[in-house]
Amino acid sequence: GENVGLHLPTLSVQEGDNSIINCAYSNSASDYFIWYKQESGKGPQFIIDIRSNMDKRQGQRVTVLLNKTVKHLSLQIAATQPGDSAVYFCAENNAGGTSYGKLTFGQGTILTVHP
Amino acid sequence: DVKVTQSSRYLVKRTGEKVFLECVQDMDHENMFWYRQDPGLGLRLIYFSYDVKMKEKGDIPEGYSVSREKKERFSLILESASTNQTSMYLCASRWDIDGKLFFGSGTQLSVL
Numbered sequence: 001g002e003n004v005g006l007h008l009p010t011l012s013v014q015e016g017d018n019s020i021i022n023c024a025y026s027n028s029a030s031d032y033f034i035w036y037k038q039e040s041g042k043g044p045q046f047i048i049d050i051r052s053n054m055d056k057r058q059g060q061r062v063t064v065l066l067n068k069t070v071k072h073l074s075l076q077i078a079a080t081q082p083g084d085s086a087v088y089f090c091a092e093n094n095a096g097g098t099s100y101g102k103l104t105f106g107q108g109t110i111l112t113v114h115p
Numbered sequence: 116d117v118k119v120t121q122s123s124r125y126l127v128k129r130t131g132e133k134v135f136l137e138c139v140q141d142m143d144h145e146n147m148f149w150y151r152q153d154p155g156l157g158l159r160l161i162y163f164s165y166d167v168k169m170k171e172k173g174d175i176p177e178g179y180s181v182s183r184e185k186k187e188r189f190s191l192i193l194e195s196a197s198t199n200q201t202s203m204y205l206c207a208s209r210w211d212i213d214g215k216l217f218f219g220s221g222t223q224l225s226v227l
Contacts (some may be wrong), residue, residue, distance in 0.1 A: 007155070034215050040176035043119075043205055044158075089158070091216075102173070103216060105158040 007045075008087065010110045019077040023090035023111045028071060030092035034103070035064060035075045037088045047075070077111075085113045118142070119219040121206050126224045134193040136222050138206030146209045147189035148216065149173075149181065150183055151202040158205065196226045 013019050025033070031052040036044035050057045050064045050073075057064050063076040073090050087108040094102070122137035129178055140147065148163040150173075160173030162181040170181050178200060182190045187207075203223050207216040 036218075041221075043207075043220045044216075046217065048216050049215055102160065102163070107157045112209075 008108050008110050010082045010112065012112045012114065013080050015080065015082060015113055015115050017080055019075075019080045019084070019111060019113075021075045021077075021088050021111065023073040023075075023106050023109075025073060025090065025092040027069050027092060027094055027106070028068075030104075032093040033066060033073050034091045034093070035062075035073075035104075036089045036091065037084075038089065038108070040086075044089060046098070080111075080113050082113045082115055085111055087111075090096070118125055119206055119217050121204075121219040121222050123222050124220065126222060128193075128196050128224065128226050130197060132193075132196050132226075134196050134224070134226075136191040136193075136204055136206075136224070138189045138191070138208075138219055139187050140189075140208040140217070141187065142210075142217075143186065144207070144208035144210055144217075145186075146211065146214075147183065149179075149189065149191045149210075150205045150207065151175070152205055152221070153167040155201050161191065196224075198226050200224065201226045204221060 034049045035047040037047050038044045038096050048059045048062050055066050061078045065074045089108045090106045091103045119140045128134050146165050148159045150158045154160050159175050164170045164183040167186050180192045203221050204205050205221045206219040209216050
């Protein structure tokens with residue numbers, strides 16, 4: 001049967017535009033955050049990470065912003081290309097407590113880039 | 116580059132069969148993980164291991180077991196496969212408790 005209410009958020013952009021993908025995380029004790037990209041039929045691929053003592057980190061064409069006050073993470077992709085089309089996941093990690101550094105993944109956002 | 120290799124890309128098994136999914140990593144990582152991924156449910160942790168012969172239950176361990184006899188290899192076992200275990204299975208590894216995970220390509224398991 002249909003999984004009501006379990007549709008992934010989607011973002012459609014034109015090639016060359018900037019993309020912003022958002023993620024709300026749940027645990028205020030999380031101290032490390034990661035963005036992954038997953039193309040169809042493949043495993044998740046690391047994009048960029050950030051620790052909780054930072055609020056911004058830049059990579060090649062990607063920037064991650066962390067707002068701990070509202071528990072929000074975003075991934076910005078500059079000059080988006082068709083090859084960026086994929087599902088993007090955020091993940092949070094709590095190295096302390098009883099969870100032993102267990103990563104918790106978001107549901108993902110589908111990014112579609114139109115030529 | 117880190118390589119996490121899963122032995123099979125696609126598997127088809129029958130209900131009640133015992134199924135082994137194998138995963139090998141080549142970077143001497145301490146921690147290894149098994150996830151399953153289902154549409155609309157995201158990645159869910161089945162089991163993880165933070166050292167040889169050590170294992171911890173994840174969020175959905177029922178119907179699964181694991182084995183880590185050597186540091187580089189982490190096996191997921193379905194003792195008696197059922198149709199609700201049809202899924203994409205992803206293995207991952209990392210250096211230590213707060214490092215990023217490196218994933219394998221996944222095994223798409225169908226249980227008929």
